Amino acid sequence: MKEKIEKRLDGRKQNELREMDAKVGVVKRADGSAMFRIGKTQAIAAVYGPRALHPTFMRDPEKGILRCNYNMISFSTGERVRPGPSRRSKEISLVTENALSPVLDLKEFPNTVIDVFIELIQADAGTRCAGITAAAMALADAGLIMKDLVSAVSVGKVGKNIVVDLDKEEEDFEDGATDIPIAMTPRDGKITLLQMDGEISKEELLKAIELGKEACLKIYELQKKALKEKYI
Amino acid sequence: MIATKDYVTTLLGKDIRSDNRKLDEYRKPITIETNISPKSEGSAKVTIGETIVIAGIKMDVGEPFPDTLDKGNLMVNAELLPLSNPDFESGPPDVYSIELARVIDRGVRESECIDMKKLCIKKGEKVWNVFIDLYPINDSGNLFDAAGLAALAALKDAKFPEYDEKEGKVIYGTKTKKNLPLTKLPISCTLVKIGDKIIVDPNTEEEKSMDARLTVATIDNNELCALQKGGNSSLTIEEIKKMVEIAIEKGKELRKLL
Numbered sequence: 001m002k003e004k005i006e007k008r009l010d011g012r013k014q015n016e017l018r019e020m021d022a023k024v025g026v027v028k029r030a031d032g033s034a035m036f037r038i039g040k041t042q043a044i045a046a047v048y049g050p051r052a053l054h055p056t057f058m059r060d061p062e063k064g065i066l067r068c069n070y071n072m073i074s075f076s077t078g079e080r081v082r083p084g085p086s087r088r089s090k091e092i093s094l095v096t097e098n099a100l101s102p103v104l105d106l107k108e109f110p111n112t113v114i115d116v117f118i119e120l121i122q123a124d125a126g127t128r129c130a131g132i133t134a135a136a137m138a139l140a141d142a143g144l145i146m147k148d149l150v151s152a153v154s155v156g157k158v159g160k161n162i163v164v165d166l167d168k169e170e171e172d173f174e175d176g177a178t179d180i181p182i183a184m185t186p187r188d189g190k191i192t193l194l195q196m197d198g199e200i201s202k203e204e205l206l207k208a209i210e211l212g213k214e215a216c217l218k219i220y221e222l223q224k225k226a227l228k229e230k231y232i
Numbered sequence: 233m234i235a236t237k238d239y240v241t242t243l244l245g246k247d248i249r250s251d252n253r254k255l256d257e258y259r260k261p262i263t264i265e266t267n268i269s270p271k272s273e274g275s276a277k278v279t280i281g282e283t284i285v286i287a288g289i290k291m292d293v294g295e296p297f298p299d300t301l302d303k304g305n306l307m308v309n310a311e312l313l314p315l316s317n318p319d320f321e322s323g324p325p326d327v328y329s330i331e332l333a334r335v336i337d338r339g340v341r342e343s344e345c346i347d348m349k350k351l352c353i354k355k356g357e358k359v360w361n362v363f364i365d366l367y368p369i370n371d372s373g374n375l376f377d378a379a380g381l382a383a384l385a386a387l388k389d390a391k392f393p394e395y396d397e398k399e400g401k402v403i404y405g406t407k408t409k410k411n412l413p414l415t416k417l418p419i420s421c422t423l424v425k426i427g428d429k430i431i432v433d434p435n436t437e438e439e440k441s442m443d444a445r446l447t448v449a450t451i452d453n454n455e456l457c458a459l460q461k462g463g464n465s466s467l468t469i470e471e472i473k474k475m476v477e478i479a480i481e482k483g484k485e486l487r488k489l490l
Contacts, residue, residue, distance in 0.1 A: 027370045028282045029317055029436075040270065044369060046315040069314070069322055074365040075272035075288025078404030083311055083365070084324070117315035119367070121286065122269045 006161055009169050015211050017153070017165045017218060022134075022226035024141045032142025034226065036134035039167055040124035045134035047142040050112035064109030068096040068116045070131055076123040092128045099132050099183040099193035100139065103146045114144070125168045125179075126154045132183050132193065137223050141230065149223050150192060151216040152183035155208040157200050162208050164215040180205070182212045186220035189213055240441040244429045250437050256478055258433040259283075264381060264489055266389040273407070274390025278382040280433065282372035284316075287382035288365050289390040289412075292402050296352070296359040304351020304359040308337035310366040310379065317371035332375060335420070335460045336366060336383050339449035343418035343457035346387065350413035353395075360392075362412070373435035376447045377486075380420035384490055387412055418457050419486045420449040421479035425467060430475055432482055446472065448479035452487070 012018070018039030027033035030046035037043075053059050070092040074081045096118065104114070116138065118131040129152035136150040156163060157178040158170045171177050178198025184191050191209070200208070240250055247255060259281025269275040272288035296303060310333035314320040325333075340346065351360040364386065366379045392410040394403040424434045424442040434442060443465035449458035456476065461467065467475075 027284075027315060029370055029372060030315070042269075044315065048314075048318050051318075071313075073269075073286075073288070073311075073367055074309070074363070075269055075275060075290050077271055080290035080292065080363055080365075083309060115314070117313065119313060119315055119369075122271060124271070 006159055008158070008161065008163060009173070010167060012163075014161060014163050015214060017215055018167065020219070020222055022137065022222050024137055024226045024230040030138070030142075032138045032140070032144070034134045034137035034141060036130050036137065038126060038130055038165065040122055041120070041126050041130045042122040043118055043120050043127065043130040043134040045116060045118045045131065045138040047114065047116050047135070047138045047144075049114040049142075050109040051115070053111060053113040059111045061110050063106040064112040064114060066097050066101050066104060066106060066114050066116065068093045068100065068118065068135065070096055070118045070120075070128065072120040072123055072127065076120050092131070095193055095195065096128065096132055096135065099152065100135060100150055102190070102192050103136070103148050103150055103185055104139070105145060105147070108145065114139075125166050125171045126181070128152070128193075129154050129181050129183065133219055133223065137227060140227055148185040148187045149220060150183050151186050151219040151223060152181065152193060153212055153215045153219060154179055154181040155212040155215070156180050157198065157204060157208065162204055162211060164211050180208055180212070182209060182216070184213060184216050186216055236437050237441040240437050241427050244426055244431070247429070249431065251435055255429065255431045256482070258482070259435065262486070262489060264385045266385055271404075272386075273393055274386045274388070274412070276382050276385035276389055278378045278385060280374060280378045281435070282370060283374055283378050284369040285375060285378040285382045286367050286369055287379065287386040289386050290363045290365065291390075291393060292361050293353065293358055293395060293400070294361045296356065300348070301356040302352045303348035304346075305361045306337070306341060306346065306348070306364070307361065308333045308340065308364045308366070308383070310336070312371075313367055313369070316368040320371070331460070331462070332379060333366065335376060335447055335458065336364070336379050338458040338460075339380055339418040339420055340364070340383060340387075343416045343449065343451045345384070345414060345416055345418055347413035347415055371436070373439050374422055374433050376422045377420055377433065380418070380449065381486065381490070384417055384419070387414060388490065416451040417487060417490060418449045418451050419483040420447050420458070421482040421486070422447045423475045423478060424463070425465070425471060430471065430478070432478060446475045448476055450480050450483035454480050454483070
């Protein structure tokens, strides 16, 4: 069977990421921080801690907790976003925690919290992935011992194409688009975030994840480069 | 904390600041970058030393308030992001973010910086709402002045979005070439009193050690348009006079940057 590949809306190849940019140490008062931009999506992450956890009843004498807070600033999209947490931002905060936890050894810091704050300065699809990518760099910048970095990208199906890094126009594609945000630990290729909305076959899903893995490795290289730029 | 205050106060006794600045000297560099978030109608990022504040303008069409039927509406909002300072906590806006938003609001509103009558589409029915949203990214002191500059730079950068009058809908993503109707530019200058010394542009250590604070907003002709005293000590009339004089001078310098 010969697959027909239609052109992407912005002319990118199927496996082509948008132009990226990463910088570590952008919030001086934080223990660790980073900026990650992919196309018109831009995230800033800052890490504070390990520090004393409040409220105290949440303290765990066995291990520390990772607390992530994902937030879109009000002017990051077309229509103004009402400030404050929403159902969406709370869920994304939770899956972000799950995506980042596997690389940290929280047993090292009993009774404490590591706070990760993620702000989306500009949103043009793929915001949770940009947030996770920035947060992983910020955690490394904070000097925390990590088993690996975490790199994230959204893959999906736009029309009939399986593509990486959907932009807003593709996400809103009128003939249907399937969005699959994934995060992985690049060295062992394990998946730490996987969500999906839309329709897709099993074969297509596996192909999309393969493309995502490839893309994450490219993001991983940029993350390492940005971290080295600050310290070497 | 007490150690910080002792240290800052002792140094100031010799006219020395903890970061070696003169008493009336702003941190450097002061930079203004506009259009940092193209999805907003206008946006800006301002740095004063290590302090970073971003501001964005969003606009939509709504109804006027009953007491200003022929004028647009202005809403200023600030969120003290816990990302920007280890002491800020998540949760509903606390009194400090409300104070910051209201001080900037007064500067913009009372200077009549925006000609609100030109934001009227149909008297009594449809007017433009202008939202100014302020976010500190790194708080190393003096958010007031950085936020004030960021708000103005974003207002200057802003363009009206396309408005489909028939459908009554704003078409985001298609900006017109029309700027906001701006008249005067209010510049705020924040001074703090520590012991018997008055300094401008306090850094974090100085803010933690301050006895009193005064934010003075001035407009182009050196008139004042907003004041806010903070801190729990008092100021003498002499001190206020001195602070206002410094604020007028500093306002001239800052205005050149816009």
